[in-house]
Amino acid sequence: MEQVINIALPKGRLGERAYEVFENIGYGCPALRENSRRLIFESRENKVRYFWVKPSDVAVYVERGAADVGVVGKDILLEKGFDVYELLDLGMGRCRMCVAGVKGKRPNPELTLRVATKFPNVAREFYRKKSREIDIIKLHGSIEIAPILGMSDVIVDIVETGTTLKENDLEVLEEIFPISARLIANRVSYKFKNEQIQAMCRKMEASL
Amino acid sequence: MRQEELLLKKEEQVVFELRRLFEQYGYRRFEMSKFEEYDFYAENRSFLDSENILTFTGLDGKLLALKPDVTLSIVKNSRGSLDAADRVYYNENVYRARKEDKEYREIMQAGLEYIGPVDTYAVLEVLLLAKRCLEMIDGSYLMDLSHMGLVAGLLEETGLVGGKKKRLLKAIREKNVHELHEICESEGVSEEAGERLAALASIYGPFKETLPAVKALCRSERTRAAYAELSELSRCLEACGELSRVSLDFSVVNDMDYYNGITFQGFIEGIPNGVLSGGRYDSLVHKLGKRGGAVGFAVYVHLLERFWTQEKDYDTDVLLLYGKNADPAAVARAVKKLTKNGERVMACRENTGDMRFKRLLSMEGGEE
The missing domain is CATH 3.30.930.10 (Bira Bifunctional Protein; Domain 2)
Structure with a gap:
């Protein structure tokens, strides 16, 4: 008997685009299209159940088996390190993890580098490889202000188009790694719902 | 239902069954001390799942550790060699840091190790025992x-x-x-x-x-x-x-x-992590200065806890209410009589309303 596949989608534009892909390959759930505040949607016909969750929580739901598969940005996987299967690069939500600083200004290499970021682990790892001593300032948003106010020398953040940087008079100094959305799966679900998850993967890969 | 089945949680029952199985196949129980010297784990850090080890200073000033693992100690103390096999099983608590919140927790493990001349039969025996263990936990x-x-x-x-x-x-x-x-x-x-x-x-x-x-x-x-x-x-x-x-x-x-x-892993439908993990680890045996090979596995008993947890429907079978004139000895005799039938009994002065019970008895003054 085919079981229902539970899919965790990140709230927001990426999740909506990912859902379109699921819909196009036969995993549609019409109720999800209706404007509603509900967070769980199920299609008995297509044997899928979708949850809308905070983007940074998708991998938590998948790792703990509440969701069998999920769509999540590579930035979040690299920052937190989850024990899940990473089955596909969906190629959507493309952006870059970058080091940026105030235009025309270069940090003094003799001083400990002050780094403002939402991604302390990524920043730590990057500068450890460069043997550079850093002082991490963990922020939760509006990172761009930190170097302008002189609180930090640089920021480590996601850059999509670069417009926000430009408007705040910042520029990219170095690229750390490219980012895109990934299809992840729970390690145990992958085994018990193997045929269904593999079929989903194949269809998805063909549609990309 | 037997009394012990009533009192033991399902995962505790499974542990007893596993131990019986291991004994049947000639494995002897390995009882280990609560602590090991910290250096022992520090030297074999990459064998351990987690970097974090709970340590404290012993009375003689030596740095001791609460064991994060059992296999290392078994191999260190094993009498297995290239000529003779040593079959050992264990059922122990280990102390590891949880990745999510960086807190230490106590987890129960049961498992076995075959240390000695490992041939295909030995690997097959261990694999089959691992399969039996999984089967005992759940058919799926x-x-x-x-x-x-x-x-x-x-x-x-x-x-x-x-x-x-x-x-x-x-x-x-x-x-x-x-x-x-x-x-x-x-x-x-x-x-x-x-x-x-x-x-x-x-x-x-x-x-x-x-x-x-x-x-x-x-x-x-x-x-x-x-x-x-x-x-x-x-x-x-x-x-x-x-x-x-x-x-x-x-x-x-x-x-x-x-x-x-x-290497192998076992999974139960409905538990989001592997519940059994094992493999062949000759290299560890050699690192600890012994000759021979080894193969074994561990069952992560703590993961089973939630698998069988059911809502408890009743706090007690019988709520026995006694009035203020009741003879304490009569109440004690009544409780004893009821427990003889295998029922759980709670004797109280009044029904506070927050107790869930199957039946209510009350005794005023004399006998029920």
């Missing part, structure tokens, strides 16, 4: 097999070492095919070797049926030897009628410094 289980010799052999062919090799191994663990391709491309590994690694990571399927796909990947002596071992195990499992529920999956990888042969 799956077991995945892998071979570290095969994984290590294919990684060797890429020529990458150190951190780069570790990245490849991590990608295999995640079944991350695109990452494998990316690493191979950026590190100048031949496309053909990259393809074979990607194929290895993608493999998942019934043991016997999937073997031909594995064979196609084996070009070196090392990988061919590993394939031959898998193939022989498949034949033996089939001959024992035990091939069902066993799959090949090379994302089951363990530290290559310690594990060298078959």
Whole structure:
């Protein structure tokens, strides 16, 4: 008997685009299209159940088996390190993890580098490889202000188009790694719902 | 229902059954002390799952640790050698840091180790016992097999070492095919070797049926030897009628410094993590200065806790209310009488309303 596949989608534009892909390959759930505040949607016909969750929580739901598969940005996987299967690069939500600083200004290499970021682990790892001593300032948003106010020398953040940087008079100094959305799966679900998850993967890969 | 079944939680019952099974196969119980010297774990840090170890200073000033693992201590104390096998099982609490909140927790493990001249029979015996354990937990289980010799052999062919090799191994663990391709491309590994690694990571399927796909990947002596071992195990499992529920999956990888042969993991439907994990670890035995090989596994009993937890419907079977004139001795006699029937009884002065019970009895003054 085919079981229902539970899919965790990140709230927001990426999740909506990912859902379109699921819909196009036969995993549609019409109720999800209706404007509603509900967070769980199920299609008995297509044997899928979708949850809308905070983007940074998708991998938590998948790792703990509440969701069998999920769509999540590579930035979040690299920052937190989850024990899940990473089955596909969906190629959507493309952006870059970058080091940026105030235009025309270069940090003094003799001083400990002050780094403002939402991604302390990524920043730590990057500068450890460069043997550079850093002082991490963990922020939760509006990172761009930190170097302008002189609180930090640089920021480590996601850059999509670069417009926000430009408007705040910042520029990219170095690229750390490219980012895109990934299809992840729970390690145990992958085994018990193997045929269904593999079929989903194949269809998805063909549609990309 | 027997009294002990009533009192023991399901996971405790399973542990007793596992111990009985291990005894039947000639394994002896290994009782270990609560603490080991910290240095012992520090020297073998990469064998342990977690970097964090709970330590404290002993009365003689030595740094001691609450054990994060049992296998290391068993191997250190084992009398197994190239000539004679030592079969040991354990049922112990270990102390590890939880990744999510960085808090220590006590977890219960049960498992066994076969230390000595490991031949195909020994590996088969341990695999079959692992299967039995899973079956005892729940009928809907799956077991995945892998071979570290095969994984290590294919990684060797890429020529990458150190951190780069570790990245490849991590990608295999995640079944991350695109990452494998990316690493191979950026590190100048031949496309053909990259393809074979990607194929290895993608493999998942019934043991016997999937073997031909594995064979196609084996070009070196090392990988061919590993394939031959898998193939022989498949034949033996089939001959024992035990091939069902066993799959090949090379994302089951363990530290290559310690594990060298078959590795395996067990899963129960409804539990989001593997509940059993084991493998062949001759390299650890050699590192601890012993001769011989070893194979064993552990069952993560703490993961089973939630699997059987059911809502408790009643706090007690009988709520016995006694009035203020009741003779205490009469109440005690009534309670004793009721418990003799196997019922749980709670004697109270009044019904506060927050107690859930099957039946209510009350006694005023004299007997009920």
